Amino acid sequence: MKAEIGDATAAAERILRSDNIFTVTDSNVADFYPSLFAGVRHTVIPAGEKYKTLDTVGKIVSDMVSAGCDRQTTLVAVGGGVTGDTAGFAAACFMRGVKWINVPTTLLAMVDSGIGGKTGVDVGGYKNVAGAFHMPGRVVVCRDFLRTLPEREWLCGCGEMIKHALLDRDIYDETVRGIDGLISRGECAGRLIEMSVRYKESVVAADFKESGLRKRLNAGHTVGHAVERLDGFRLSHGEYVALGLLAEAEMFSDELDPAYLSALHMLCGKVCRHPFPSVSAEDVTETAKADKKNSGGEIVVMLPVGGGDVEEKRLTPEEFSRRLKRCLSAL
Numbered sequence: 001m002k003a004e005i006g007d008a009t010a011a012a013e014r015i016l017r018s019d020n021i022f023t024v025t026d027s028n029v030a031d032f033y034p035s036l037f038a039g040v041r042h043t044v045i046p047a048g049e050k051y052k053t054l055d056t057v058g059k060i061v062s063d064m065v066s067a068g069c070d071r072q073t074t075l076v077a078v079g080g081g082v083t084g085d086t087a088g089f090a091a092a093c094f095m096r097g098v099k100w101i102n103v104p105t106t107l108l109a110m111v112d113s114g115i116g117g118k119t120g121v122d123v124g125g126y127k128n129v130a131g132a133f134h135m136p137g138r139v140v141v142c143r144d145f146l147r148t149l150p151e152r153e154w155l156c157g158c159g160e161m162i163k164h165a166l167l168d169r170d171i172y173d174e175t176v177r178g179i180d181g182l183i184s185r186g187e188c189a190g191r192l193i194e195m196s197v198r199y200k201e202s203v204v205a206a207d208f209k210e211s212g213l214r215k216r217l218n219a220g221h222t223v224g225h226a227v228e229r230l231d232g233f234r235l236s237h238g239e240y241v242a243l244g245l246l247a248e249a250e251m252f253s254d255e256l257d258p259a260y261l262s263a264l265h266m267l268c269g270k271v272c273r274h275p276f277p278s279v280s281a282e283d284v285t286e287t288a289k290a291d292k293k294n295s296g297g298e299i300v301v302m303l304p305v306g307g308g309d310v311e312e313k314r315l316t317p318e319e320f321s322r323r324l325k326r327c328l329s330a331l
């Protein structure tokens with residue numbers, strides 16, 4: 001299944017006008033696009049990660065029951081990653097599973113969360129611990145939704161796009177050329193978004209259940225996730241990914257080509273213009289130890305090394321901390 005990529009939101013409108021569908025969106029998207037949902041069976045979930053919960057799934061399911069939905073109903077999620085993850089999980093649960101269509105409206109949802117069929121919610125403060133693999137039948141990307149996206153959410157998606165660029169030689173070359181246009185939402189953004197979507201699709205197609213190739217998508221996330229947590233989520237997730245990519249590359253700077261390292265600094269610096277948060281190597285290590293990618297007491301870093309290649313580094317917590325400490329002051 002390949003995502004359908006276009007600009008106009010008319011493609012989404014057509015889906016919402018078809019038979020036996022039920023739509024889930026969030027309160028911000030509903031406010032920005034009221035005419036899209038007029039006369040369509042739908043429910044509006046409150047916007048924000050804190051509502052990515054089993055309670056919200058229960059609300060969607062009960063609203064579907066009240067609306068007379070059945071096993072043939074197709075659920076359509078129109079929103080960012082929170083809406084897609086939550087509504088996709090509701091689709092996996094409603095009457096033991098109904099079809100669903102994902103219409104991502106944030107940059108992150110278009111290039112990342114909307115592709116791959118991972119659905120789920122947070123429980124007890126733990127992210128994505130209840131979930132299901134449930135592939136949407138269609139993913140419909142309408143880039144015009146991005147016109148209303150706030151700057152912070154744009155940069156969030158750009159962080160994941162930079163990561164994809166470091167994992168694929170062709171995207172890398174175009175991203176280095178077009179980074180200023182991407183950040184400023186210029187003309188080249190549309191093409192880079194399409195390349196990024198196709199890249200995520202290719203990785204998911206090769207490794208649906210995340211046993212091998214898909215692990216490379218965790219680049220930047222070992223340090224990124226830990227710093228995100230320690231810094232209290234002040235910046236967007238994608239900005240922490242950019243900082244994580246930077247720190248993880250610096251931890252292995254002795255193994256990387258200096259020209260590649262400096263291009264990586266340039267790309268990450270455009271996405272995240274904030275200084276590296278003041279966190280200690282010890283705290284980052286302690287937080288990274290809890291990462292679910294780890295095994296056997298070692299901390300795993302997926303390191304892009306140039307030319308689209310990635311090396312899996314396994315470090316003892318002591319070695320991880322030592323390498324991070326060495327580079328933190330220079331970031």
Ligand SMILES: NC(=O)c1ccc[n+]([C@@H]2O[C@H](COP(=O)([O-])OP(=O)(O)OC[C@H]3O[C@@H](n4cnc5c(N)ncnc54)[C@H](O)[C@@H]3O)[C@@H](O)[C@H]2O)c1
Nearest residue numbers: 028047080081082083105106108109112113118145148149
């Ligand atoms: N399923 C996966 O494989 C996967 C991968 C990566 C991330 N995720 C998940 O995705 C979520 C993050 O997704 P997100 O960044 O899209 O967050 P989000 O869904 O919270 O959207 C961000 C904000 O943008 C608003 N918004 C959405 N579309 C808009 C538009 N067109 N115009 C204006 N505002 C709009 C939302 O209301 C929200 O306030 C996280 O919960 C994360 O765990 C899932």
Ligand SMILES: [Zn+2]
Nearest residue numbers: 160221237241
């Ligand atoms: Zn991410």
